[in-house]
Amino acid sequence: MRNLITYTPIGVVKNYFYDPDDPENIRNTQSILILDEKYIPALEGIERYRYLLVVYHIDRSSGYREKVHPMGDPSIPERGVFSTRSPCRPNPIGITVVEILGIEAGSIKVTGLDALNGSPILDIKPYEEHFDSPVELEREKNMSNQPTETLN
């Protein structure tokens, strides 16, 4: 039996999508990340980034399903939910890279987010090649594979 983990949302997503829609449509519009006022000082420095990772709770997930059709497309054979981005995960956590369009106190206007209006925001992180890009992972691996002789 595993211990439960409890989080408190730091804010909420605002946009015009109140009901599930094509994620593509949602991503192509603008959303506003409204952070609780107490977190405004914790945003200091975020303006130096162009992209953020937004971590949110998919509160309208229909619940866990072991197997799903990728992209909800019944013409694609079902697969394990962990090999898809379906919301029907045991822990419905959504993660999307967004582009910052503007920042005003605790409100961040973004594009690229696929969350519905009202989704609770759990975390905001700067997008860093170092952690978030496979390209960077490859580069590091190649560096650590270099024979040490060449470093002398």
Next chain:
Amino acid sequence: MRNLITYTPIGVVKNYFYDPDDPENIRNTQSILILDEKYIPALEGIERYRYLLVVYHIDRSSGYREKVHPMGDPSIPERGVFSTRSPCRPNPIGITVVEILGIEAGSIKVTGLDALNGSPILDIKPYEEHFDSPVELEREKNMSNQPTETLN
């Protein structure tokens, strides 16, 4: 007052890092993601991917701090924690792109993970350029900016 959100870990990280260490060192070694047996069927299809996003609970975070030194380096001026990848976040959720080295039933051997031994795993997602890369975000934006005339 916001509603609490509760998750149940799906598994645990195994590696040789029992105490906080340089994240670079942790990433350069191998870790094993051990999923609870009941989730083995939900992994079906994951072998078609090379990279995963691992979402984990940073259970040894020292707690929320509004301002931190980026990378814990006191020579870098403090900033808001949301403009860093520091573990001292209100909700200590870690997200890392990892490379799959091998899969055996509910165990996935990976490299690139920066989680300590015993970290509870919350979610595993295939890394998809479509959701996870700013490059893809740019491409989509450029496509939607194309004048419709050129599509006829």
